[in-house]
Amino acid sequence: MPSSSEQLPAASGHASVEPGAPATGIACDIFCAVIDNFGDIGVCWRLARQLAGEHDWQVRLFVDDLKAFHALCPAVDPALDRQRAAGVMIEQWHAPSHVGDTLQIADVVIEAFGCELPAVYVSAMARREKKPVWMNLEYLSAQDWVADFHLRPSPHPRYALNKTFFFPGLGPGTGGVLKERALDAERRAFDRNAWWHARVGIAPPPSGTTVISMFAYENPAVDTLLEQWRDCATPIALLVPQGRISGAVARFFGLPDFQAGAKATSGSLSAYGLGFVEQPLFDALLWAADLNFVRGEDSFVRAQWAQKPFVWHIYPQGDDAHLPKLDAALAHYANGLPDKARASLERFWHAWNSAGTPDWNDFWQNRALLERRAADWASELASVGDLAGNLAEFAKTQLK
Ligand code: TRH
DSSP: OOOOOTTSOOEETTTTSSTTSOSSSOEEEEEEOOOSTTHHHHHHHHHHHHHHHHHOOEEEEEESOHHHHHHHOTTOOTTOSEEEETTEEEEEOOSTTOOOSSOEEOSEEEEETTOOOOHHHHHHHHHSSSOOEEEEEOOOOOOTHHHHHTTEEEEOSSSSOEEEEEOOOSSTTSOOBOOOTTHHHHHHTOOHHHHIIIIISSOOOOTTOEEEEEOOSOOTTHHHHHHHHHTOSSOEEEEEESSTTHHHHHHHTTOSOOOTTOEEEETTEEEEEEOOOOHHHHHHHHHHOSEEEEETTHHHHHHHHTTSOEEEEOOOOGGGTHHHHHHHHHHHHTTTSOHHHHHHHHHHHHHHTTSSOOOHHHHHTTHHHHHHHHHHHHHHHHTTOBHHHHHHHHHHHHHO
């Protein structure tokens, strides 16, 4: 495969990328380096699909780890250098210098989470007659400073190029979070009965059962919580997608593992292991449950759109740098709750993030208040606008 070099011309758009690809629309390249887990590619894949499907952009997505991608989109073959899925051209980003077979510079270039663009690509951007709109898509943070830095340009030290920092956020003046146009309609049309039969292999549990989904990292608080659910006065159905918390659930029930199809009961607690599903099917898990435990970035956002109470396992950082971010999210989400319910929510979220011991009854006695707040919060969050739409709007103003 010929590699690109400084000598290659800096072509515009993706005109020759794939026969049959739409020839109109804004050309956009997204570069994604997978650090760990599924969040980096999870966000980029969702954004890419939206820009292609809802905004008619010609999107190429460069990804350095197609195995993680394959888990979210089984149609992606990790052995292929180039392939198309959901209207997006996917390029295996072999090496930091790799830019595809031919060097083609898009109208809009998105570098996700500070991953470094290939040097050859940046210099070609600078040579392009009409300079591309270059954006660094940052990680989501609910902290107040984000609005001040959102859309700030940063001049390149060597080239006549500006990079704009695009900050997702939960408040006004930020880039918002991703939300597909059809999401609410799909949620309203959700068939709970069919979902239980298809995913869990049983009828939905009888009313009076609290259904809880748990997508989390390893967590020392889980044992206490499992004990509290086992001893609960009312039944609990726990849905556990296979992953990093599965080992602890298995140990609790004295099982070797807790994979897809696993089932175990102890006292009031019945737990069910679920397989990892392709990304567009993930939301249904959140709609099926009364309470969702989510983590990282993308599932945290989806839980908010699900309009159900949720508990966030934030991605842990050194020196507890994640704790102010957790509290910033709580400040938005808990806003408007009565003081007692708010304090109880905060205690429970803190305990799930290694600060204290969870108290299920104290937390869940506020269920009705939490449910109301979840719905109100989703409409407040929607007023910030969908991230893909906000990004496309900004890019278009720059391209004029
Ligand atoms: O996987 P995460 O923990 O991701 C990340 C990464 O650790 C990343 O490096 C870090 O910076 C970021 O968190 C903050 O959690 P997240 O973001 O929720 O991503 C999980 C994705 O997996 C999300 O898109 C939903 C998807 N998913 C499925 O598609 N199917 C499933 O069955 C499940 C359980 C999840």
